[in-house]
Amino acid sequence: MLTKITKDTELLMATEDPKRLEEQLCELLPIYRTIGLKVQAVGDLLKTRVPYIPGNTNHLGTMHAGVTWMAGEVLGGLA
Numbered sequence: 001m002l003t004k005i006t007k008d009t010e011l012l013m014a015t016e017d018p019k020r021l022e023e024q025l026c027e028l029l030p031i032y033r034t035i036g037l038k039v040q041a042v043g044d045l046l047k048t049r050v051p052y053i054p055g056n057t058n059h060l061g062t063m064h065a066g067v068t069w070m071a072g073e074v075l076g077g078l079a
Contacts, residue, residue: 018039035050035055035071037071037074038050048071050070
């Protein structure tokens with residue numbers, strides 16, 4: 001399923017409320033909800049966090065690179 005980003009969505013993404021932005025991101029890309037992505041700061045500083053849980057780890061028990069990448073990639077998209 002592809003999600004079309006509309007002008008309304010773009011305007012909502014401009015929010016400076018971290019919780020609201022987190023909700024919007026999880027609506028657009030449900031994988032963010034799956035990995036437990038949290039938006040901690042919006043504005044001059046952008047900050048996300050993902051929990052260290054079994055579903056986010058690799059076969060070595062460390063954070064999976066894909067999860068780490070997603071947490072960073074969303075910041076680049078918001079900048």
